Amino acid sequence: MSALTVKRDENFSEWYQEVILKADLAENSDVRGCMVIKPYGYSIWERMQRILDDKFKELGHLNAYFPLFIPVDLFEKEAEHVAGFAKEMAIVTHHKLEKVGDKLVPAGKLEVPLAVRPTSEMIIGKAYSRWIKSYRDLPIMVNQWANVVRWEMRTRLFLRTSEFLWQEGHTAHATEEEAINESKRMHEVYKWFIKDVLKMYTIPGKKPDYDRFAGAIETYTVEAMMQDGKALQSATSHYLGQNFAKATNIQFQDKDGKQQYAYTTSWGASTRLIGGLIMSHADDDGLNLPSEVAPYHVVIVPVLRVQSSAEVLSYCEKLKTLLDSKCRVLIDVKNDTPQNKKWNWIRKGVPFICEIGQREQENNTVFFTKRANSLEKETLLFDEFIYKINELISIHDEVLATKLNDKCNSMIINVETFDEMVEYFKNNSGFVKAKWAGLPDGLAKLEDLSVSIRCIPQEQCRSLGMCILTGTETAQDVIIAKSY
Amino acid sequence: MSALTVKRDENFSEWYQEVILKADLAENSDVRGCMVIKPYGYSIWERMQRILDDKFKELGHLNAYFPLFIPVDLFEKEAEHVAGFAKEMAIVTHHKLEKVGDKLVPAGKLEVPLAVRPTSEMIIGKAYSRWIKSYRDLPIMVNQWANVVRWEMRTRLFLRTSEFLWQEGHTAHATEEEAINESKRMHEVYKWFIKDVLKMYTIPGKKPDYDRFAGAIETYTVEAMMQDGKALQSATSHYLGQNFAKATNIQFQDKDGKQQYAYTTSWGASTRLIGGLIMSHADDDGLNLPSEVAPYHVVIVPVLRVQSSAEVLSYCEKLKTLLDSKCRVLIDVKNDTPQNKKWNWIRKGVPFICEIGQREQENNTVFFTKRANSLEKETLLFDEFIYKINELISIHDEVLATKLNDKCNSMIINVETFDEMVEYFKNNSGFVKAKWAGLPDGLAKLEDLSVSIRCIPQEQCRSLGMCILTGTETAQDVIIAKSY
Numbered sequence: 011m012s013a014l015t016v017k018r019d020e021n022f023s024e025w026y027q028e029v030i031l032k033a034d035l036a037e038n039s040d041v042r043g044c045m046v047i048k049p050y051g052y053s054i055w056e057r058m059q060r061i062l063d064d065k066f067k068e069l070g071h072l073n074a075y076f077p078l079f080i081p082v083d084l085f086e087k088e089a090e091h092v093a094g095f096a097k098e099m100a101i102v103t104h105h106k107l108e109k110v111g112d113k114l115v116p117a118g119k120l121e122v123p124l125a126v127r128p129t130s131e132m133i134i135g136k137a138y139s140r141w142i143k144s145y146r147d148l149p150i151m152v153n154q155w156a157n158v159v160r161w162e163m164r165t166r167l168f169l170r171t172s173e174f175l176w177q178e179g180h181t182a183h184a185t186e187e188e189a190i191n192e193s194k195r196m197h198e199v200y201k202w203f204i205k206d207v208l209k210m211y212t213i214p215g216k217k218p219d220y221d222r223f224a225g226a227i228e229t230y231t232v233e234a235m236m237q238d239g240k241a242l243q244s245a246t247s248h249y250l251g252q253n254f255a256k257a258t259n260i261q262f263q264d265k266d267g268k269q270q271y272a273y274t275t276s277w278g279a280s281t282r283l284i285g286g287l288i289m290s291h292a293d294d295d296g297l298n299l300p301s302e303v304a305p306y307h308v309v310i311v312p313v314l315r316v317q318s319s320a321e322v323l324s325y326c327e328k329l330k331t332l333l334d335s336k337c338r339v340l341i342d343v344k345n346d347t348p349q350n351k352k353w354n355w356i357r358k359g360v361p362f363i364c365e366i367g368q369r370e371q372e373n374n375t376v377f378f379t380k381r382a383n384s385l386e387k388e389t390l391l392f393d394e395f396i397y398k399i400n401e402l403i404s405i406h407d408e409v410l411a412t413k414l415n416d417k418c419n420s421m422i423i424n425v426e427t428f429d430e431m432v433e434y435f436k437n438n439s440g441f442v443k444a445k446w447a448g449l450p451d452g453l454a455k456l457e458d459l460s461v462s463i464r465c466i467p468q469e470q471c472r473s474l475g476m477c478i479l480t481g482t483e484t485a486q487d488v489i490i491a492k493s494y
Numbered sequence: 495m496s497a498l499t500v501k502r503d504e505n506f507s508e509w510y511q512e513v514i515l516k517a518d519l520a521e522n523s524d525v526r527g528c529m530v531i532k533p534y535g536y537s538i539w540e541r542m543q544r545i546l547d548d549k550f551k552e553l554g555h556l557n558a559y560f561p562l563f564i565p566v567d568l569f570e571k572e573a574e575h576v577a578g579f580a581k582e583m584a585i586v587t588h589h590k591l592e593k594v595g596d597k598l599v600p601a602g603k604l605e606v607p608l609a610v611r612p613t614s615e616m617i618i619g620k621a622y623s624r625w626i627k628s629y630r631d632l633p634i635m636v637n638q639w640a641n642v643v644r645w646e647m648r649t650r651l652f653l654r655t656s657e658f659l660w661q662e663g664h665t666a667h668a669t670e671e672e673a674i675n676e677s678k679r680m681h682e683v684y685k686w687f688i689k690d691v692l693k694m695y696t697i698p699g700k701k702p703d704y705d706r707f708a709g710a711i712e713t714y715t716v717e718a719m720m721q722d723g724k725a726l727q728s729a730t731s732h733y734l735g736q737n738f739a740k741a742t743n744i745q746f747q748d749k750d751g752k753q754q755y756a757y758t759t760s761w762g763a764s765t766r767l768i769g770g771l772i773m774s775h776a777d778d779d780g781l782n783l784p785s786e787v788a789p790y791h792v793v794i795v796p797v798l799r800v801q802s803s804a805e806v807l808s809y810c811e812k813l814k815t816l817l818d819s820k821c822r823v824l825i826d827v828k829n830d831t832p833q834n835k836k837w838n839w840i841r842k843g844v845p846f847i848c849e850i851g852q853r854e855q856e857n858n859t860v861f862f863t864k865r866a867n868s869l870e871k872e873t874l875l876f877d878e879f880i881y882k883i884n885e886l887i888s889i890h891d892e893v894l895a896t897k898l899n900d901k902c903n904s905m906i907i908n909v910e911t912f913d914e915m916v917e918y919f920k921n922n923s924g925f926v927k928a929k930w931a932g933l934p935d936g937l938a939k940l941e942d943l944s945v946s947i948r949c950i951p952q953e954q955c956r957s958l959g960m961c962i963l964t965g966t967e968t969a970q971d972v973i974i975a976k977s978y
Contacts, residue, residue, distance in 0.1 A: 039621065040568060041608065044561035046621050049636060052558045074536045077528035078610075078641055078657050079584070082591065084524060086598055096591040100563070101600040102610065103587045105645040107566065107580040114570055116585040116607050118645075123600050124525065126562075126586065126610070137523065137530050146829065152533060157562055157641065161589040161602075173562050345630065 012294035013357050022238040022289075027167070029288050032357040033297040036167050036284075043165040043172030047281065050305065050358060055175065055281055057303040059155065061207060062177060062279065065199055071151045071179060078157075079124035080133050088132065088257035094224020098161040100126040100172070126159040131225065131250070131276055134180045135258030142272060144263045145184045149192070153179040168285030169242070169494050176280035182260055182272040186251070189273035190228075193249040196277040197230035200245035208283065209300040209411040210234045210244070210290045211418040213441065213489055215465030217246075220450065223276075227251040233464045233489060235418045236289035239439030241464045241493040244286050247277035285494075291410050297359030298382060300410055301403045307337035308378075308399070309355045313348045313367030325371040329364070332396045337403060356381060361406040362399075382409040428455070428478045431490065435459055439492055443467075445475035446488040452479030456490065464489045496778035497841050506722040506773075511651070513772050516841040517781040520651050520768075527649040527656030531765065534789065534842060539659065539765055541787040543639065545691060546661060546763065549683055555635045555663060562641075563608035564617045572616065572741035578708025582645040584610040584656070610643040615709065615734070615760055618664045619742030626756060628747045629668045633676070637663040652769030653726070653978050660764035666744055666756040670735070673757035674712075677733040680761040681714035684729035692767065693784040693895040694718045694728070694774045695902040697925065697973055699949030701730075704934065707760075711735040717948045717973060719902045720773035723923030725948045725977040728770050731761035769978070775894050781843030782866060784894055785887045791821035792862075792883070793839045797832045797851030809855040813848070816880045821887060840865060845890040846883075866893040912939070912962045915974065919943055923976055927951075929959035930972040936963030940974065948973045 014032060018025040030036055035051030047055065063073070079102060085092050102124040104116035127133065138150060159173050179196060183189040197214065205212045217229040226248040234244045255261070255271040264270045291298040301307055312319075312326045326341050333339045342351045348365060355363045356379070364378040376395040380386045380402075390398065421440030425431045431442050446463060456462055456479075470487050477484050498516060502509040514520055519535030531539065547557070563586060569576050586608040588600035611617065622634060643657050663680060667673040681698065689696045701713040710732040718728045738744070739755040748754045775782040785791055796803075796810045810825050817823045826835045832849060839847045840863070848862040860879040864870045864886075874882065905924030909915045915926050930947060940946055940963075954971050961968050 037621075037624070039561045039617070041561045041563045041565060041617070044563060046561065047559040049556035049558045053556070055559075056557060072533035072537070073540060074533045075531040075539075075659060077523045077525045077530065078643065079525045079528060081525060082598055082600075085591075092591070092598065096593075096598060099590055100586045100608070101588040101591065102584045103600055104585040104607075106583055107569075107576070107585065107609070109580075114566055114576065114580060116566075116587055123588075124584070125591070133523065133525070137521075140521070159562065175559060 013296050013353055014294055017294045018237060018292075025294075026289060029292045029296055029357075030167050033359065035288075035297075038167070043162050045167050045171045045173075047175075051284060053305040054284055054287070054299070054303050057305070058283060059177070061302060062199075062203060063153075063155075065203070066153050066177075066179065069195070069199070071153045071181075073154065074152045075154055075156070076130055076133050076137060078127055080127055080130075081122045082125055083122055084132050084136065085125055088225050088254060091131065091225035091254075091257070095128045095160070099128055100159045100161055102126065127156070128158055128160045129276075129278070130154065130156070130158075130178055131180065131254050131274075132258060135254045135260055135274070138180075138182050138272070138274075139259045139261070142182060142260055142262050145265055148184045148262060148272065149181055149188065151179070151181045151192075153177055166285075166494075168281055168288070174281050176278050178276060178278040181275045182255070183274070184262065184264065184270070184272065186273050189251075189275050190249050193228065193230060193247045193275040193277065196275070197232070197247040200232050200247065200277070200279060203279070204232050204234060204244050204283070204286075207300065207302050208287055208290070209407055209414065210286060211414050212244070213465065213467050215467040215489065217465060218446075218448070218463045218488070220453070221463070223248045225250060225253050227253070231465050233491075234286050234290065235421065235441055235491075236286070236494070237414070237417060238289070239421045239441070239491070241441065241489070241491040242282070242286045242289065243464070243493065244283060245277070245279035248275060250274045250276060290414055292359070295385065296357030298410060299359040299361070301361060301407050304359065304361060305338065306340045306360050307403055308333055308339045308362045308364060309360045310339065310341045310364045310366055311348050311351045311355070312341065312343070313365055315368060318368040318371065322366060322368060322371045326366050329366065329376065329392070329396075333399060336396070336399050352379065356385065361403060380406070382406045382413070425478065426475065431478060432459065435461060435492075442490040443487055444478045444490055445484050446486055447477035447480055447482040447484035448486060449477070449480050449482065455479065461490050461492050464491050464493060497780050497837055498778055501778045502721060502776075509778075510773060513776045513780055513841075514651050517843065519772075519781075522651070525656075527646050529651050529655045529657075531659075535768060537789040538768055538771070538783070538787050541789070542767060543661070545786060546683075546687060547637075547639075549687070550637050550661075550663065553679070553683070555637045555665075558636045558638060559640070560614055560617050560621060560638055562611055564611055564614075565606045566609055567606055568616050568620065569609055572709050572738060575615065575709035575738075575741070579612045579644070583612055584643045584645055586610065611640070612642055612644045613760075613762070614638065614640070614642075614662055615664065615738050615758075616742060619738045619744055619758070622664075622666050622756070622758075623743045623745070626666060626744055626746050629749055632668045632746060632756065633665055633672065635663070635665045635676075637661055650769075650978075652765055652772070658765050660762050662760060662762040665759045666739070667758070668746065668748065668754070668756065670757050673735075673759050674733050677712065677714060677731045677759040677761065680759070681716070681731040684716050684731065684761070684763060687763070688716050688718060688728050688767070688770075691784065691786050692771055692774070693891055693898065694770060695898050696728070697949065697951050699951040699973065701949060702930075702932070702947050702972070704937070705947070707732045709734060709737050711737070715949050717975075718770050718774065719905065719925055719975075720770070720978070721898070721901060722773070723905045723925070723975070725925065725973070725975040726766070726770045726773065727948070727977065728767060729761070729763035732759060734758045734760060774898055776843070779869065780841030782894060783843040783845070785845060785891050788843065788845060789822065790824045790844050791887055792817055792823045792846045792848060793844045794823065794825045794848045794850055795832050795835045795839070796825065796827070797849050799852060802852040802855065806850060806852060806855045810850050813850065813860065813876070813880075817883060820880070820883050836863065840869065845887060864890070866890045866897070909962065910959065915962060916943065919945060919976075926974040927971055928962045928974055929968050930970055931961035931964055931966040931968035932970060933961070933964050933966065939963065945974050945976050948975050948977060
């Protein structure tokens with residue numbers, strides 16, 4: 011028996027929806043493509059934010075806030091950039107509603123329509139062009155936590171929604187080298203966060219040239235493998251060269267008194283990561299959360315009988331009090347059965363669920379379920395549980411990582427020919443490692459297979475081989491997969 | 495001499511702009527009415543957020559996130575509400591841009607236009623109508639940190655911008671009494687925050703009936719007096735009765751199995767508070783910050799000579815290290831003169847600016863400027879400064895509060911007749927306390943004076959008197975003032 015009605019091996023996509031529903035993370039709203047992030051889902055996002063924000067600040071970035079709207083004529087100034095986003099932008103054309111008959115209709119037409127930001131390079135670039143006069147003003151390293159809108163026709167909670175929440179870092183530098191280093195450094199931050207904090211399975215690398223961020227010179231990506239073998243582009247960092255500096259006129263006087271355009275970067279991670287977390291660690295019993303982003307590490311479910319309820323409750327309180335300084339604990343005092351409560355927290359992915367009744371109170375023990383270890387039960391002495399809780403939490407994280415790694419490692423294969431790859435994707439889903447010479451020829455054949463080059467991985471074998479699309483000799487490894 | 499070119503007594507409005515410019519808090523953007531909140535200004539907002547957010551959570555509220563857009567036909571369902579906002583809403587009508595000739599024009603017209611949220615009662619109400627089935631699901635207490643848009647024709651940084659940042663709490667309850675208590679409780683939270691944390695001068699009370707939030711039964715407000723005697727509505731809490739529950743169909747089954755509409759509240763505070771802080775505490779030398787929201791409490795400016803710079807710098811480092819556990823400290827190592835640095839931090843309102851040179855290092859002393867005490871200087875022994883820093887910070891806060899209170903107390907007068915009030919506002923600006931019977935008659939006379947009833951203050955004299963507008967006998971005191 012499992013806590014969900016759909017198993018991930020049977021219907022991954024329905025299972026994904028059910029995990030979200032049963033863990034009460036998010037839901038669709040009355041607005042096409044826009045989701046409501048419910049409190050439990052949002053508290054995971056708040057933990058992600060705090061960890062990333064602390065790291066950004068440690069590295070010298072400051073937060074700021076820039077306008078939601080971008081005048082369309084400003085957007086047009088970077089041709090490649092606008093081309094990349096024009097098909098999916100919410101456009102504000104009026105600034106009030108007026109009654110016509112008994113209906114309210116848009117009125118007060120704007121001279122220049124406003125795009126709701128799909129990303130903020132242009133509007134932040136314009137600000138930087140005001141802030142930067144001399145090389146002394148550089149580097150500028152600013153981050154923004156914000157909502158962005160990219161109009162989507164087919165949406166999916168967390169993975170693809172018309173509005174989503176993210177952070178976007180934007181930096182400007184005096185030299186190319188410094189800007190490239192910054193984009194690489196932030197790529198490393200995302201690698202650390204996604205692999206070491208979220209315990210996801212990642213292959214970091216560069217995007218092929220035709221798949222970079224619209225307007226970028228280089229896009230670094232963290233491709234994560236989901237349990238169904240598909241790739242999720244989890245966070246990207248872009249080296250933008252002088253493209254946006256030219257489009258928004260970010261100029262500075264260098265040490266020799268010469269006017270130069272700045273070199274810029276941008277980098278972002280979004281609420282999509284919550285979708286990634288789910289597809290990495292959830293199982294047929296629901297969500298599973300790595301400890302650093304888990305709203306609670308321990309939930310205590312009191313199992314009360316009339317004759318002993320006061321003693322048991324105060325035993326629970328004592329347990330919580332002693333755990334409080336070591337981890338995040340909740341006593342679930344809702345009006346429901348202990349069974350229902352336990353399963354509720356299992357579906358919400360709490361690492362340890364303690365059921366505490368008269369027996370535990372009398373024997374001075376803690377009886378608990380280990381979420382990551384296939385709901386294995388254990389009983390420890392009260393003091394021992396408190397003493398060991400941080401070790402238990404570490405083990406929980408290791409178990410999550412190991413399970414996922416074992417699964418994903420079995421879904422990576424090396425392929426030498428195109429036919430071999432076709433064969434593989436007929437019956438499998440996973441990451442195919444192959445040689446690709448970097449030429450545009452034959453990319454349509456990948457589209458036909460519904461797969462794409464996810465990245466040119468950082469780790470390269472450096473052996474020569476044959477490009478699976480063109481037959482050209484090349485040393486370049488790429489990762490090919492289906493993707494979200 | 496002062497650090498700004500405009501004095502607050504000469505031109506308050508220009509002075510306000512200059513404080514913001516010189517403290518590098520915010521600026522206008524390329525988008526009409528939308529501001530850029532620069533890093534130093536944003537870090538003040540981050541501190542406000544953290545303090546309020548901790549308090550909301552302590553009281554049992556959870557954060558969540560709801561869509562930016564509200565379908566216009568949903569907005570129409572609360573007639574009073576939509577009437578209140580229809581004239582100032584950004585309306586999205588299209589979902590892409592298409593090339594026509596060499597111009598990009600809006601395309602993909604939406605069937606139902608979307609309003610960019612000016613506030614979220616309707617969209618959150620719709621969510622609650624899905625979440626709430628039974629009295630067991632109540633109360634629901636959720637808060638959202640978000641951007642909202644209210645189209646403004648005449649804008650002013652922080653005080654009135656088309657887009658601003660805020661928090662909006664939305665709660666639903668089973669009984670009227672509980673909901674009223676919640677709206678009052680959150681009013682108390684705002685009173686505490688604005689008076690005790692931000693050290694502003696406040697008069698809390700209720701709004702007169704014609705000036706409530708569109709759709710509310712009662713609006714509680716914290717009216718703060720600025721140094722120029724004008725009022726700033728600083729944070730409001732609304733009891734909404736069943737109005738929004740009916741408009742969005744928030745029904746629940748009560749204990750007797752009967753269907754009932756829930757009682758709701760909403761309450762919000764915004765980046766406007768930064769404007770309030772400035773107009774409360776800044777002076778002719780620039781910003782002045784109460785300690786809890788000051789990005790730094792102490793800035794150390796090293797005064798370096800070639801022969802002693804290593805010793806002085808390490809002395810500064812030692813000072814910072816020992817202060818770090820007690821307060822927020824920065825060593826300013828920018829490439830500029832000590833004089834420029836000092837004045838820069840004075841304009842940014844840092845409570846204590848230490849100038850540390852060879853003399854201080856040799857004598858083991860700290861020479862510092864006290865921002866709140868008219869830039870008074872003091873020298874303390876190194877250990878003494880560290881030992882006393884938290885006391886110094888408390889005194890700083892008291893000085894800010896006392897200065898403001900003295901100023902504002904002198905701008906409150908009691909008035910018994912309308913003519914007396916006319917006379918007062920001829921040459922003065924301030925808070926007039928008068929009797930008002932609550933009738934609509936004569937309100938236009940207030941408009942002619944460019945003043946309005948700011949609130950019915952919580953503290954009432956309970957003496958009978960004559961309504962200054964109608965002559966009717968009444969016990970009700972009101973506060974009348976010019977306002978932002």
